[in-house]
Amino acid sequence: MTFSLVARCPDGRRYGVAVASRFLAAGALVPAAEVEVGALATQAHVNLAYRPQGLTMLRTGVAAADVVAGLVAADPDRAHRQLGVVAASGAGATWTGPSCHPWAGGQAGDGWAAQGNILVGPQVIDAMRETWLGGDALPFPDRLLAALRAGDRAGGDRRGRQSAGLLVVERGGGYDGSDVLVDLRVDDHPDPVTELRRLLAVHTLLFSRPDPATLLDLTGAVAAEVGALLAALGHPVDPARPEEALFAWAGLENLEERLVPGRIDPVVLEHLRRAAPHVPAPRPAADQLGADA
Incomplete structure (x- = not known):
């Protein structure tokens, strides 16, 4: 059989x-x-x-x-x-x-x-x-x-x-x-x-557990993009507790096994982007200055 x-x-x-x-x-x-x-x-x-x-x-x-x-x-x-x-x-x-x-x-x-x-x-x-x-x-x-x-x-x-x-x-x-x-x-x-x-x-x-070699620091442009995406999904980021909104959203999406304090798994970031695809990724300040010149 x-x-x-x-x-x-x-x-x-x-x-x-x-x-x-x-x-x-x-x-x-x-x-x-x-x-x-x-x-x-x-x-x-x-x-x-x-x-x-x-x-x-x-x-x-x-x-x-x-x-x-x-x-x-x-x-x-x-x-x-x-x-x-x-x-x-x-x-x-x-x-x-x-x-x-x-x-x-x-x-x-x-x-x-x-x-x-x-x-x-x-x-x-x-x-x-x-x-x-x-x-x-x-x-x-x-x-x-x-x-x-x-x-x-x-x-x-x-x-x-x-x-x-x-x-x-x-x-x-x-x-x-x-x-x-x-x-x-x-x-x-x-x-x-x-x-x-x-x-x-x-x-x-x-x-699956995240690959440590691929983790991104949750700072700068990455943090700005994550904050914008989370806000668009109804999870505004509190600057005093920046990870709280990410962890709350990830828990609802059953992604808690991929969470790492202070960093973000690219798999989680890509899932977040797909969930709120209408939010553009923030550009670095240097690029913005070049575009305005």
Whole structure:
């Protein structure tokens, strides 16, 4: 019913699962991940017990292949199961029971495992593998999603499309310092992987931390422009508390994760400009003098 990729990032800080299926809310059933421990996907005839049991084994340092072997050995319905696992180090591992509906199979390598059943053919897994291996320049959630999208474009689930999900964990990397960096689901949609891509872009805008190298000092022309934009949106700036209006507006826009005292993230500034596009940016005083001469 499903194709998925389970992976960890090269430095071991992030683990994740990307999944798609012609099945309602596959993202609610298939993935599990724990920071600094590992991740897994249970699919075909899903065994939900694999998720806590697998993470418990990974937590004790069991290798991915041994986790797979242990879970399926204890399962009388293993012939109908499909499973992918990555641990904190080493190669990933995958299992496809002989009774899974064709086409069914999987591949695994260092830090990743891709698997699927009821697929149009093995080209789905091939496409996921090639895109994953070639995507190391992408941010980890985007790399997972790119591999999922490649599998979808290669034909995916031979019955069609319905749902998709993306789960990524990182120590303290999520909202308000949680370990859940990304947890997005498209439960019922005619093009769920494309919709998941849209949701990830929104998530990145709202919840990614700003890049310190790109931050702008909230002074001079930047402060003047921000003040004019905020005033146009009904948030006049008090000179005694210049950040108060910015923080109030950003909170309403759900951008609080991108706020930095005394500075402004260019992503926030661009969002502010789009919200009040009729306000021109103030020109530096030297330019104004030149224009008046």
